[in-house]
Amino acid sequence: MADIWRDLRSGLDWLDSGADPADVLWDWRFGFETHWGRHATHALHALHAAGVSS
Template sequence: MYVKEAEAFLNTASEYCHLIENFALSYESDKVISLLRTISSLYAAALTLPEEDLSDGEIAVFEFVLPDIELGAKVNYWALFDPYTDDEPVACSLNDDLQDIYRDVKEGILLFQNDKRPEATWHWKFTFESHWGQHALQAMRALHGAVGTER
């Protein structure tokens, strides 16, 4: 049974992918705010995804091209990967964050569209916890800083 939280995540994931796929068409001043709003919604929706048990079977793999994203001067930033250590900050790329999030949520959308709803939910939750969730947090931090410099 597909639950309302997974359906809500699908809608938010589709909105994020649409934004990334049409990024070049957005107005310059709207891009940072749109990204920040959409990634925040995506992150919040992922927190409510239900658990799925996929003890049998494999998840299909889809091939697709990642959209180009042009962020100009806002593309690189510094981050700490573990806030509980005194490690040095590392250089990060907002383009990498946005494309990694895109890849993981798009794969789930494609699973959903191929009638693999439990697999899509499992994929979204697993990749959120193991991969794209960290990219989303880092991207939101960088985008939040970019909003402050635009005003």
């Protein structure tokens, strides 16, 4: 979860500094496809296996 947050937080900081939203979205998508997407799916799998639901 920390890796996901770090990648998303850096994009939010980038937006706050005036970056083009299209550039931030590109960076988030690239990070999702190459790095933190696996973390996100593994976290969801672990929560599902543990029976955690809303």
